[in-house]
Amino acid sequence: MAIKTLEKTAKEIVLNIQDYSLFAYRAVMNLFRPPVYWPEFLVQADIIGVGSLSIVVLSGISTGGVLALQSAATLSAFGATAITGQFVSMTMIRELGPVLTGVMVSGRNASSMASELGSMVVTEQIDAMRALGVDPVRKLVTPRIFACITMLFFLTIVADACGILGGGAVTVFMNHQDGPQYFSMAWEHLRYPDIIQGLVKPLFFGYIIASIGCFHGMRTSGGTQGVGRSTIQAVVWASVSIIFVDFFITQILLFLFPPL
Amino acid sequence: MSIDPTQTAPAAADDQPVVAFSNVTLAFDGPPVLENISFTVAPGETRILLGPAGVGKSVLLKLTNGLLRPDEGSIKLFGKEISRMPEEWLFPLRARAGIVFQEGALFDSLTVRDNVAYQLIQERVPDDVIDRRVRKALEFVELQDTFSLYPASLSGGMRRRVAIARAFIRQPELLLYDSPTGGLDPVTSTTIIELIVKERDVHHTPSILVTHRLQDAFMLCTHHFDAELGRMVTLPEGQTDPTTTFLMLEEGRLIFDGSLHDLVHSENPFVREFLE
Numbered sequence: 001m002a003i004k005t006l007e008k009t010a011k012e013i014v015l016n017i018q019d020y021s022l023f024a025y026r027a028v029m030n031l032f033r034p035p036v037y038w039p040e041f042l043v044q045a046d047i048i049g050v051g052s053l054s055i056v057v058l059s060g061i062s063t064g065g066v067l068a069l070q071s072a073a074t075l076s077a078f079g080a081t082a083i084t085g086q087f088v089s090m091t092m093i094r095e096l097g098p099v100l101t102g103v104m105v106s107g108r109n110a111s112s113m114a115s116e117l118g119s120m121v122v123t124e125q126i127d128a129m130r131a132l133g134v135d136p137v138r139k140l141v142t143p144r145i146f147a148c149i150t151m152l153f154f155l156t157i158v159a160d161a162c163g164i165l166g167g168g169a170v171t172v173f174m175n176h177q178d179g180p181q182y183f184s185m186a187w188e189h190l191r192y193p194d195i196i197q198g199l200v201k202p203l204f205f206g207y208i209i210a211s212i213g214c215f216h217g218m219r220t221s222g223g224t225q226g227v228g229r230s231t232i233q234a235v236v237w238a239s240v241s242i243i244f245v246d247f248f249i250t251q252i253l254l255f256l257f258p259p260l
Numbered sequence: 261m262s263i264d265p266t267q268t269a270p271a272a273a274d275d276q277p278v279v280a281f282s283n284v285t286l287a288f289d290g291p292p293v294l295e296n297i298s299f300t301v302a303p304g305e306t307r308i309l310l311g312p313a314g315v316g317k318s319v320l321l322k323l324t325n326g327l328l329r330p331d332e333g334s335i336k337l338f339g340k341e342i343s344r345m346p347e348e349w350l351f352p353l354r355a356r357a358g359i360v361f362q363e364g365a366l367f368d369s370l371t372v373r374d375n376v377a378y379q380l381i382q383e384r385v386p387d388d389v390i391d392r393r394v395r396k397a398l399e400f401v402e403l404q405d406t407f408s409l410y411p412a413s414l415s416g417g418m419r420r421r422v423a424i425a426r427a428f429i430r431q432p433e434l435l436l437y438d439s440p441t442g443g444l445d446p447v448t449s450t451t452i453i454e455l456i457v458k459e460r461d462v463h464h465t466p467s468i469l470v471t472h473r474l475q476d477a478f479m480l481c482t483h484h485f486d487a488e489l490g491r492m493v494t495l496p497e498g499q500t501d502p503t504t505t506f507l508m509l510e511e512g513r514l515i516f517d518g519s520l521h522d523l524v525h526s527e528n529p530f531v532r533e534f535l536e
Contacts, residue, residue, distance in 0.1 A: 035382075123363065123365060123368075124361045124362070124363065124365035125365050125366075125367055125368075127322070127327050127361065127365065128359070128361055128365035128366075128367070129367075130327055130351075130354065131325055131327060131354050131357070131359045132354070132355065132378050132379050132382075132426075133351045133352060133354050133355025133379060133382070134351070134378075134379075134382055135347070135348065135351060
Protein backbone atom coordinates (compact mmCIF):
# COMPACT_ATOMS: atom_id res chain seq x y z
CA MET A 1 0.00 0.00 0.00
CA ALA A 2 2.73 2.42 1.07
CA ILE A 3 4.87 1.42 -1.94
CA LYS A 4 1.90 1.97 -4.26
CA THR A 5 1.36 5.45 -2.82
CA LEU A 6 5.07 6.19 -3.15
CA GLU A 7 5.07 4.95 -6.75
CA LYS A 8 2.01 7.05 -7.59
CA THR A 9 3.54 10.16 -6.01
CA ALA A 10 6.85 9.61 -7.83
CA LYS A 11 5.02 9.19 -11.14
CA GLU A 12 3.01 12.36 -10.50
CA ILE A 13 6.17 14.35 -9.76
CA VAL A 14 7.87 13.11 -12.94
CA LEU A 15 4.70 13.81 -14.96
CA ASN A 16 4.42 17.32 -13.52
CA ILE A 17 8.06 18.08 -14.36
CA GLN A 18 7.55 16.75 -17.87
CA ASP A 19 4.35 18.79 -18.35
CA TYR A 20 5.99 21.94 -17.00
CA SER A 21 9.06 21.49 -19.24
CA LEU A 22 6.94 21.02 -22.37
CA PHE A 23 4.70 23.94 -21.41
CA ALA A 24 7.61 26.30 -20.71
CA TYR A 25 9.41 25.25 -23.92
CA ARG A 26 6.30 25.80 -26.04
CA ALA A 27 5.69 29.20 -24.48
CA VAL A 28 9.22 30.36 -25.34
CA MET A 29 9.26 28.92 -28.85
CA ASN A 30 6.03 30.77 -29.65
CA LEU A 31 7.97 34.03 -29.63
CA PHE A 32 9.88 32.95 -32.72
CA ARG A 33 6.81 31.96 -34.77
CA PRO A 34 3.98 34.27 -35.82
CA PRO A 35 1.54 35.46 -34.66
CA VAL A 36 3.18 37.23 -31.74
CA TYR A 37 0.73 39.21 -29.60
CA TRP A 38 2.68 42.44 -28.95
CA PRO A 39 -0.32 44.40 -27.58
CA GLU A 40 -0.76 41.70 -24.89
CA PHE A 41 2.98 41.96 -24.15
CA LEU A 42 2.63 45.73 -23.56
CA VAL A 43 -0.44 45.29 -21.34
CA GLN A 44 1.36 42.67 -19.25
CA ALA A 45 4.53 44.77 -19.09
CA ASP A 46 2.42 47.58 -17.64
CA ILE A 47 0.69 45.29 -15.13
CA ILE A 48 3.90 43.58 -14.01
CA GLY A 49 6.36 46.47 -14.31
CA VAL A 50 4.45 49.61 -13.38
CA GLY A 51 2.15 47.70 -11.03
CA SER A 52 5.02 46.22 -9.03
CA LEU A 53 7.09 49.43 -8.92
CA SER A 54 5.83 50.68 -5.55
CA ILE A 55 6.48 47.42 -3.67
CA VAL A 56 9.90 47.07 -5.26
CA VAL A 57 10.86 50.66 -4.33
CA LEU A 58 9.65 50.25 -0.74
CA SER A 59 11.27 46.86 -0.21
CA GLY A 60 14.50 48.06 -1.86
CA ILE A 61 14.80 51.14 0.38
CA SER A 62 14.00 49.14 3.52
CA THR A 63 16.42 46.35 2.70
CA GLY A 64 19.23 48.77 1.89
CA GLY A 65 18.54 50.60 5.15
CA VAL A 66 18.57 47.40 7.20
CA LEU A 67 21.79 46.28 5.52
CA ALA A 68 23.45 49.59 6.40
CA LEU A 69 22.26 49.37 10.02
CA GLN A 70 23.39 45.78 10.49
CA SER A 71 26.67 46.08 8.64
CA ALA A 72 27.66 49.30 10.40
CA ALA A 73 27.05 47.64 13.78
CA THR A 74 29.25 44.67 12.85
CA LEU A 75 31.92 46.59 10.93
CA SER A 76 32.40 49.11 13.74
CA ALA A 77 33.82 46.27 15.87
CA PHE A 78 36.70 46.10 13.35
CA GLY A 79 36.87 49.83 12.78
CA ALA A 80 35.74 49.30 9.20
CA THR A 81 32.51 51.32 9.02
CA ALA A 82 33.98 53.11 6.00
CA ILE A 83 33.23 50.11 3.79
CA THR A 84 29.47 50.15 4.59
CA GLY A 85 28.80 51.56 1.11
CA GLN A 86 30.78 48.78 -0.57
CA PHE A 87 29.01 46.15 1.54
CA VAL A 88 25.51 47.47 0.81
CA SER A 89 26.05 47.97 -2.92
CA MET A 90 27.71 44.55 -3.42
CA THR A 91 25.00 42.75 -1.47
CA MET A 92 22.17 44.57 -3.19
CA ILE A 93 23.51 44.30 -6.73
CA ARG A 94 24.87 40.75 -6.61
CA GLU A 95 22.29 39.05 -4.46
CA LEU A 96 19.52 40.81 -2.59
CA GLY A 97 18.30 43.07 -5.41
CA PRO A 98 17.50 40.24 -7.85
CA VAL A 99 16.27 37.73 -5.25
CA LEU A 100 14.19 40.17 -3.24
CA THR A 101 12.64 41.69 -6.37
CA GLY A 102 11.97 38.19 -7.71
CA VAL A 103 10.23 37.09 -4.52
CA MET A 104 8.19 40.33 -4.30
CA VAL A 105 7.15 40.16 -7.95
CA SER A 106 6.37 36.46 -7.61
CA GLY A 107 4.08 37.15 -4.64
CA ARG A 108 2.21 39.76 -6.62
CA ASN A 109 2.27 38.44 -10.18
CA ALA A 110 2.62 34.64 -10.08
CA SER A 111 -0.51 34.65 -7.91
CA SER A 112 -2.38 37.02 -10.21
CA MET A 113 -1.42 35.00 -13.31
CA ALA A 114 -2.46 31.70 -11.71
CA SER A 115 -5.77 33.07 -10.44
CA GLU A 116 -6.62 34.90 -13.67
CA LEU A 117 -5.84 31.97 -15.95
CA GLY A 118 -7.35 29.53 -13.44
CA SER A 119 -10.63 31.46 -13.45
CA MET A 120 -10.59 31.41 -17.24
CA VAL A 121 -10.09 27.63 -17.18
CA VAL A 122 -12.95 26.91 -14.78
CA THR A 123 -15.34 29.18 -16.68
CA GLU A 124 -14.39 27.45 -19.96
CA GLN A 125 -12.93 30.67 -21.42
CA ILE A 126 -9.70 28.84 -22.26
CA ASP A 127 -11.66 26.10 -24.03
CA ALA A 128 -13.65 28.80 -25.82
CA MET A 129 -10.40 30.41 -26.97
CA ARG A 130 -9.12 27.06 -28.29
CA ALA A 131 -12.46 26.40 -29.94
CA LEU A 132 -12.28 29.79 -31.67
CA GLY A 133 -8.97 28.76 -33.21
CA VAL A 134 -6.67 30.78 -30.93
CA ASP A 135 -3.77 29.14 -29.07
CA PRO A 136 -4.13 30.19 -25.40
CA VAL A 137 -0.44 29.52 -24.69
CA ARG A 138 0.56 31.84 -27.50
CA LYS A 139 -2.06 34.46 -26.64
CA LEU A 140 -1.90 34.43 -22.82
CA VAL A 141 1.26 32.70 -21.62
CA THR A 142 4.02 33.83 -24.01
CA PRO A 143 3.32 37.58 -23.56
CA ARG A 144 3.27 37.15 -19.77
CA ILE A 145 6.60 35.30 -19.72
CA PHE A 146 8.40 37.84 -21.87
CA ALA A 147 6.83 40.80 -20.11
CA CYS A 148 7.89 39.34 -16.76
CA ILE A 149 11.48 38.72 -17.91
CA THR A 150 11.77 42.23 -19.36
CA MET A 151 10.18 44.06 -16.47
CA LEU A 152 11.96 42.09 -13.74
CA PHE A 153 15.26 43.13 -15.31
CA PHE A 154 14.35 46.82 -14.96
CA LEU A 155 12.68 46.38 -11.57
CA THR A 156 15.88 44.81 -10.26
CA ILE A 157 17.85 47.87 -11.37
CA VAL A 158 15.31 50.05 -9.54
CA ALA A 159 15.54 47.85 -6.42
CA ASP A 160 19.37 48.02 -6.50
CA ALA A 161 19.31 51.80 -6.81
CA CYS A 162 16.70 52.18 -4.06
CA GLY A 163 18.64 49.80 -1.79
CA ILE A 164 21.85 51.79 -2.17
CA LEU A 165 19.95 55.05 -1.61
CA GLY A 166 18.19 53.59 1.46
CA GLY A 167 21.52 52.41 2.81
CA GLY A 168 22.96 55.87 2.16
CA ALA A 169 20.10 57.56 4.00
CA VAL A 170 20.58 55.33 7.04
CA THR A 171 24.37 55.82 6.92
CA VAL A 172 24.08 59.60 6.84
CA PHE A 173 21.02 60.30 9.02
CA MET A 174 21.11 57.44 11.55
CA ASN A 175 24.70 56.21 11.68
CA HIS A 176 25.99 59.79 11.24
CA GLN A 177 28.72 58.74 8.83
CA ASP A 178 30.05 60.52 5.80
CA GLY A 179 27.69 60.43 2.80
CA PRO A 180 30.26 61.02 -0.01
CA GLN A 181 32.46 58.31 1.50
CA TYR A 182 29.52 55.86 1.50
CA PHE A 183 28.66 56.54 -2.15
CA SER A 184 32.27 56.55 -3.36
CA MET A 185 32.87 53.18 -1.67
CA ALA A 186 29.62 51.88 -3.14
CA TRP A 187 30.71 52.95 -6.63
CA GLU A 188 34.48 52.40 -6.69
CA HIS A 189 34.49 48.76 -5.69
CA LEU A 190 31.88 47.70 -8.18
CA ARG A 191 33.19 45.58 -11.04
CA TYR A 192 31.47 44.63 -14.27
CA PRO A 193 31.17 40.97 -13.20
CA ASP A 194 29.17 42.13 -10.15
CA ILE A 195 26.75 44.01 -12.38
CA ILE A 196 26.53 41.13 -14.85
CA GLN A 197 25.75 38.75 -11.99
CA GLY A 198 23.02 41.03 -10.74
CA LEU A 199 21.44 41.48 -14.15
CA VAL A 200 21.60 37.89 -15.38
CA LYS A 201 19.63 36.55 -12.43
CA PRO A 202 16.39 38.50 -13.04
CA LEU A 203 16.22 37.05 -16.56
CA PHE A 204 15.95 33.56 -15.06
CA PHE A 205 13.73 34.66 -12.19
CA GLY A 206 11.30 36.44 -14.53
CA TYR A 207 11.00 33.28 -16.59
CA ILE A 208 10.44 31.17 -13.47
CA ILE A 209 7.75 33.48 -12.03
CA ALA A 210 5.64 33.76 -15.17
CA SER A 211 6.04 30.18 -16.40
CA ILE A 212 5.15 28.68 -13.00
CA GLY A 213 2.27 31.15 -12.47
CA CYS A 214 0.81 30.42 -15.90
CA PHE A 215 1.47 26.66 -15.66
CA HIS A 216 -0.50 26.33 -12.43
CA GLY A 217 -3.24 28.62 -13.74
CA MET A 218 -3.67 26.61 -16.93
CA ARG A 219 -3.81 23.32 -15.00
CA THR A 220 -6.55 24.49 -12.65
CA SER A 221 -9.36 22.07 -11.98
CA GLY A 222 -12.06 21.81 -9.35
CA GLY A 223 -13.88 25.14 -9.62
CA THR A 224 -13.19 28.15 -7.41
CA GLN A 225 -11.47 26.00 -4.78
CA GLY A 226 -9.13 24.83 -7.52
CA VAL A 227 -8.31 28.45 -8.39
CA GLY A 228 -7.28 29.05 -4.77
CA ARG A 229 -5.12 25.92 -4.79
CA SER A 230 -3.42 26.92 -8.04
CA THR A 231 -2.70 30.40 -6.70
CA ILE A 232 -1.05 29.04 -3.56
CA GLN A 233 0.99 26.48 -5.52
CA ALA A 234 2.12 29.12 -8.00
CA VAL A 235 3.41 31.50 -5.31
CA VAL A 236 5.05 28.75 -3.26
CA TRP A 237 6.76 27.05 -6.20
CA ALA A 238 7.83 30.31 -7.83
CA SER A 239 9.36 31.67 -4.59
CA VAL A 240 11.09 28.40 -3.67
CA SER A 241 12.36 27.95 -7.24
CA ILE A 242 13.83 31.46 -7.28
CA ILE A 243 15.88 30.77 -4.15
CA PHE A 244 16.83 27.28 -5.31
CA VAL A 245 17.85 28.39 -8.83
CA ASP A 246 19.68 31.41 -7.38
CA PHE A 247 22.09 29.04 -5.64
CA PHE A 248 23.05 27.33 -8.91
CA ILE A 249 23.24 30.54 -10.95
CA THR A 250 25.50 32.06 -8.29
CA GLN A 251 27.77 28.99 -8.41
CA ILE A 252 28.02 29.18 -12.20
CA LEU A 253 28.58 32.94 -12.25
CA LEU A 254 31.23 32.74 -9.52
CA PHE A 255 32.97 30.08 -11.59
CA LEU A 256 32.80 32.25 -14.71
CA PHE A 257 33.74 35.48 -12.87
CA PRO A 258 35.88 34.45 -9.90
CA PRO A 259 36.20 37.05 -7.11
CA LEU A 260 39.44 38.99 -7.03
CA MET B 261 -0.45 10.45 -41.20
CA SER B 262 -0.75 12.95 -44.05
CA ILE B 263 -2.71 15.96 -42.90
CA ASP B 264 -2.59 19.39 -44.44
CA PRO B 265 -3.28 21.80 -41.59
CA THR B 266 -3.34 24.84 -43.82
CA GLN B 267 -6.17 23.59 -45.99
CA THR B 268 -9.18 25.73 -45.16
CA ALA B 269 -11.55 24.92 -48.00
CA PRO B 270 -14.49 22.71 -47.02
CA ALA B 271 -13.10 19.22 -46.70
CA ALA B 272 -16.42 17.47 -46.36
CA ALA B 273 -17.83 16.60 -49.74
CA ASP B 274 -21.63 16.54 -50.07
CA ASP B 275 -21.89 12.84 -49.33
CA GLN B 276 -19.11 12.76 -46.71
CA PRO B 277 -20.00 13.09 -43.02
CA VAL B 278 -19.01 16.35 -41.38
CA VAL B 279 -18.26 14.45 -38.16
CA ALA B 280 -17.56 10.73 -37.86
CA PHE B 281 -16.91 8.92 -34.57
CA SER B 282 -15.66 5.37 -34.83
CA ASN B 283 -15.31 3.19 -31.69
CA VAL B 284 -14.27 6.13 -29.51
CA THR B 285 -13.38 5.43 -25.89
CA LEU B 286 -12.20 7.90 -23.25
CA ALA B 287 -11.47 7.54 -19.53
CA PHE B 288 -10.23 9.97 -16.86
CA ASP B 289 -8.42 8.07 -14.08
CA GLY B 290 -11.16 5.48 -13.73
CA PRO B 291 -13.86 3.65 -15.68
CA PRO B 292 -14.51 4.94 -19.23
CA VAL B 293 -16.56 8.13 -19.50
CA LEU B 294 -17.35 7.19 -23.09
CA GLU B 295 -17.10 3.67 -24.44
CA ASN B 296 -17.07 2.48 -28.03
CA ILE B 297 -19.01 5.45 -29.45
CA SER B 298 -19.72 5.44 -33.19
CA PHE B 299 -21.98 7.82 -35.10
CA THR B 300 -21.86 10.35 -37.92
CA VAL B 301 -23.23 13.81 -38.66
CA ALA B 302 -24.18 14.26 -42.30
CA PRO B 303 -24.14 17.66 -44.07
CA GLY B 304 -27.23 19.64 -43.08
CA GLU B 305 -28.08 17.21 -40.29
CA THR B 306 -28.90 18.22 -36.72
CA ARG B 307 -28.13 15.55 -34.13
CA ILE B 308 -29.66 15.92 -30.69
CA LEU B 309 -27.61 14.16 -28.03
CA LEU B 310 -29.84 13.14 -25.15
CA GLY B 311 -29.00 11.67 -21.78
CA PRO B 312 -29.15 12.41 -18.07
CA ALA B 313 -26.60 14.70 -16.39
CA GLY B 314 -23.07 13.32 -15.99
CA VAL B 315 -23.36 10.73 -18.71
CA GLY B 316 -20.58 12.17 -20.92
CA LYS B 317 -22.54 14.41 -23.31
CA SER B 318 -20.32 17.49 -22.92
CA VAL B 319 -17.20 15.30 -23.11
CA LEU B 320 -18.42 13.92 -26.42
CA LEU B 321 -18.97 17.45 -27.72
CA LYS B 322 -15.44 18.47 -26.71
CA LEU B 323 -14.05 15.40 -28.46
CA THR B 324 -15.81 16.49 -31.64
CA ASN B 325 -13.60 19.54 -32.17
CA GLY B 326 -10.48 18.15 -30.52
CA LEU B 327 -10.71 19.99 -27.19
CA LEU B 328 -10.30 16.50 -25.68
CA ARG B 329 -8.51 13.50 -27.19
CA PRO B 330 -9.88 9.94 -27.19
CA ASP B 331 -7.91 7.05 -25.68
CA GLU B 332 -9.05 4.76 -28.48
CA GLY B 333 -10.93 5.05 -31.75
CA SER B 334 -11.03 7.59 -34.52
CA ILE B 335 -12.74 10.98 -34.88
CA LYS B 336 -13.00 12.68 -38.24
CA LEU B 337 -13.88 16.35 -38.45
CA PHE B 338 -14.51 17.75 -41.96
CA GLY B 339 -13.04 14.51 -43.29
CA LYS B 340 -9.77 14.82 -41.35
CA GLU B 341 -8.63 12.46 -38.62
CA ILE B 342 -8.20 14.64 -35.52
CA SER B 343 -7.75 12.16 -32.68
CA ARG B 344 -3.96 12.32 -32.89
CA MET B 345 -3.54 15.60 -34.76
CA PRO B 346 -1.06 18.09 -33.15
CA GLU B 347 -2.76 20.92 -31.28
CA GLU B 348 -1.46 23.67 -33.58
CA TRP B 349 -2.88 21.87 -36.62
CA LEU B 350 -6.26 21.72 -34.95
CA PHE B 351 -6.69 25.50 -34.60
CA PRO B 352 -7.60 26.16 -38.26
CA LEU B 353 -10.03 23.22 -38.21
CA ARG B 354 -11.66 24.38 -34.98
CA ALA B 355 -12.06 27.87 -36.40
CA ARG B 356 -14.42 26.34 -38.98
CA ALA B 357 -16.75 25.00 -36.26
CA GLY B 358 -18.77 27.20 -33.91
CA ILE B 359 -19.40 26.09 -30.33
CA VAL B 360 -21.82 27.37 -27.69
CA PHE B 361 -20.66 26.39 -24.21
CA GLN B 362 -22.95 25.47 -21.33
CA GLU B 363 -22.51 28.78 -19.51
CA GLY B 364 -21.66 30.83 -22.60
CA ALA B 365 -17.92 31.04 -21.76
CA LEU B 366 -17.78 34.70 -22.76
CA PHE B 367 -14.51 36.56 -22.12
CA ASP B 368 -15.45 38.71 -19.15
CA SER B 369 -12.77 41.33 -19.78
CA LEU B 370 -14.09 42.05 -23.29
CA THR B 371 -17.23 43.87 -24.45
CA VAL B 372 -20.02 42.03 -26.25
CA ARG B 373 -18.69 43.48 -29.51
CA ASP B 374 -15.20 42.11 -28.90
CA ASN B 375 -16.55 38.76 -27.70
CA VAL B 376 -18.68 38.26 -30.79
CA ALA B 377 -15.89 39.51 -33.06
CA TYR B 378 -13.14 37.54 -31.31
CA GLN B 379 -12.16 35.46 -34.33
CA LEU B 380 -12.46 38.39 -36.73
CA ILE B 381 -10.19 40.51 -34.49
CA GLN B 382 -7.57 37.73 -34.50
CA GLU B 383 -7.79 37.62 -38.28
CA ARG B 384 -7.19 41.42 -38.35
CA VAL B 385 -10.44 42.16 -40.20
CA PRO B 386 -10.91 45.98 -40.54
CA ASP B 387 -12.86 47.59 -37.68
CA ASP B 388 -15.74 48.88 -39.83
CA VAL B 389 -16.29 45.39 -41.30
CA ILE B 390 -16.17 43.90 -37.77
CA ASP B 391 -18.73 46.42 -36.48
CA ARG B 392 -21.08 45.67 -39.37
CA ARG B 393 -20.84 41.90 -38.96
CA VAL B 394 -21.19 42.06 -35.17
CA ARG B 395 -24.33 44.21 -35.48
CA LYS B 396 -25.75 41.71 -37.96
CA ALA B 397 -24.95 38.76 -35.66
CA LEU B 398 -26.45 40.58 -32.67
CA GLU B 399 -29.53 41.39 -34.73
CA PHE B 400 -29.87 37.65 -35.46
CA VAL B 401 -30.02 36.94 -31.72
CA GLU B 402 -32.07 40.11 -31.08
CA LEU B 403 -29.51 41.77 -28.82
CA GLN B 404 -28.57 44.85 -30.84
CA ASP B 405 -28.50 47.08 -27.76
CA THR B 406 -25.79 45.09 -25.98
CA PHE B 407 -23.02 46.05 -28.45
CA SER B 408 -20.88 47.98 -25.95
CA LEU B 409 -21.84 46.17 -22.75
CA TYR B 410 -19.68 43.77 -20.74
CA PRO B 411 -20.87 40.18 -20.12
CA ALA B 412 -21.20 40.86 -16.37
CA SER B 413 -24.10 43.21 -17.05
CA LEU B 414 -26.07 40.64 -19.07
CA SER B 415 -28.58 38.07 -17.81
CA GLY B 416 -27.89 34.33 -18.20
CA GLY B 417 -30.14 34.08 -21.25
CA MET B 418 -28.58 37.13 -22.89
CA ARG B 419 -25.09 35.72 -22.33
CA ARG B 420 -26.14 32.49 -23.99
CA ARG B 421 -27.50 34.46 -26.96
CA VAL B 422 -24.25 36.44 -27.25
CA ALA B 423 -22.39 33.11 -27.23
CA ILE B 424 -24.66 31.96 -30.07
CA ALA B 425 -23.91 35.16 -32.00
CA ARG B 426 -20.17 34.50 -31.47
CA ALA B 427 -20.58 30.97 -32.80
CA PHE B 428 -22.61 32.13 -35.82
CA ILE B 429 -20.60 35.16 -36.92
CA ARG B 430 -18.19 33.36 -39.27
CA GLN B 431 -20.92 31.17 -40.81
CA PRO B 432 -19.36 27.96 -39.42
CA GLU B 433 -19.52 24.65 -41.23
CA LEU B 434 -20.55 22.87 -38.04
CA LEU B 435 -22.26 24.06 -34.86
CA LEU B 436 -21.88 22.45 -31.45
CA TYR B 437 -24.33 23.41 -28.70
CA ASP B 438 -23.57 22.30 -25.15
CA SER B 439 -26.85 22.46 -23.18
CA PRO B 440 -27.74 25.88 -24.63
CA THR B 441 -30.92 26.11 -22.55
CA GLY B 442 -29.57 24.64 -19.31
CA GLY B 443 -30.59 26.65 -16.26
CA LEU B 444 -32.79 29.06 -18.21
CA ASP B 445 -36.47 29.84 -17.72
CA PRO B 446 -38.97 28.36 -20.25
CA VAL B 447 -39.49 31.62 -22.15
CA THR B 448 -35.76 32.24 -22.61
CA SER B 449 -35.25 28.56 -23.50
CA THR B 450 -37.83 28.86 -26.26
CA THR B 451 -36.06 31.98 -27.58
CA ILE B 452 -32.76 30.05 -27.70
CA ILE B 453 -34.38 27.04 -29.42
CA GLU B 454 -35.98 29.40 -31.94
CA LEU B 455 -32.53 30.78 -32.78
CA ILE B 456 -31.17 27.26 -33.26
CA VAL B 457 -34.13 26.32 -35.47
CA LYS B 458 -33.64 29.56 -37.44
CA GLU B 459 -29.94 28.77 -38.00
CA ARG B 460 -30.78 25.17 -38.98
CA ASP B 461 -33.49 26.14 -41.47
CA VAL B 462 -31.93 29.31 -42.89
CA HIS B 463 -28.27 28.25 -43.25
CA HIS B 464 -28.68 24.42 -43.04
CA THR B 465 -25.57 24.23 -40.86
CA PRO B 466 -24.96 20.71 -39.53
CA SER B 467 -24.96 20.60 -35.76
CA ILE B 468 -24.78 18.54 -32.60
CA LEU B 469 -26.96 19.74 -29.73
CA VAL B 470 -26.43 18.35 -26.25
CA THR B 471 -29.40 18.51 -23.90
CA HIS B 472 -31.19 16.60 -21.19
CA ARG B 473 -34.41 18.56 -21.73
CA LEU B 474 -36.86 16.56 -23.83
CA GLN B 475 -39.15 19.52 -24.44
CA ASP B 476 -36.30 21.37 -26.22
CA ALA B 477 -35.41 18.30 -28.27
CA PHE B 478 -39.01 17.72 -29.34
CA MET B 479 -39.50 21.40 -30.13
CA LEU B 480 -36.51 21.29 -32.49
CA CYS B 481 -38.05 18.30 -34.23
CA THR B 482 -41.62 19.53 -34.48
CA HIS B 483 -40.97 23.15 -35.49
CA HIS B 484 -39.44 24.95 -38.42
CA PHE B 485 -38.52 28.53 -39.14
CA ASP B 486 -40.90 30.37 -41.41
CA ALA B 487 -38.84 32.98 -43.24
CA GLU B 488 -41.94 34.87 -44.41
CA LEU B 489 -43.42 35.16 -40.93
CA GLY B 490 -39.95 35.67 -39.43
CA ARG B 491 -40.61 33.26 -36.59
CA MET B 492 -40.66 29.59 -35.62
CA VAL B 493 -43.91 27.74 -36.38
CA THR B 494 -45.19 24.26 -35.54
CA LEU B 495 -45.03 21.67 -38.30
CA PRO B 496 -48.36 20.07 -39.29
CA GLU B 497 -49.60 17.25 -37.02
CA GLY B 498 -47.55 14.07 -37.48
CA GLN B 499 -44.70 15.81 -39.35
CA THR B 500 -41.19 16.20 -37.99
CA ASP B 501 -38.07 17.81 -39.34
CA PRO B 502 -36.35 15.06 -41.39
CA THR B 503 -32.86 16.46 -40.82
CA THR B 504 -33.12 16.35 -37.03
CA THR B 505 -32.25 12.99 -35.47
CA PHE B 506 -31.40 11.67 -32.01
CA LEU B 507 -28.55 10.04 -30.14
CA MET B 508 -28.85 8.84 -26.57
CA LEU B 509 -26.13 8.05 -24.06
CA GLU B 510 -26.38 5.80 -21.03
CA GLU B 511 -23.37 5.60 -18.73
CA GLY B 512 -20.96 6.43 -21.54
CA ARG B 513 -22.45 4.06 -24.10
CA LEU B 514 -24.50 5.07 -27.13
CA ILE B 515 -27.77 3.22 -26.78
CA PHE B 516 -29.87 4.96 -29.41
CA ASP B 517 -29.29 6.47 -32.87
CA GLY B 518 -32.35 7.30 -34.94
CA SER B 519 -35.31 9.55 -35.72
CA LEU B 520 -37.93 10.95 -33.36
CA HIS B 521 -40.34 8.24 -34.51
CA ASP B 522 -37.78 5.54 -33.67
CA LEU B 523 -37.09 7.21 -30.34
CA VAL B 524 -40.69 7.33 -29.14
CA HIS B 525 -41.24 3.74 -30.29
CA SER B 526 -38.01 2.39 -28.82
CA GLU B 527 -38.30 -0.70 -26.65
CA ASN B 528 -35.05 0.04 -24.81
CA PRO B 529 -35.99 0.26 -21.10
CA PHE B 530 -33.57 3.16 -20.47
CA VAL B 531 -34.98 5.15 -23.39
CA ARG B 532 -38.52 4.44 -22.21
CA GLU B 533 -37.66 5.50 -18.67
CA PHE B 534 -35.97 8.68 -19.93
CA LEU B 535 -38.96 9.58 -22.10
CA GLU B 536 -41.47 8.89 -19.39
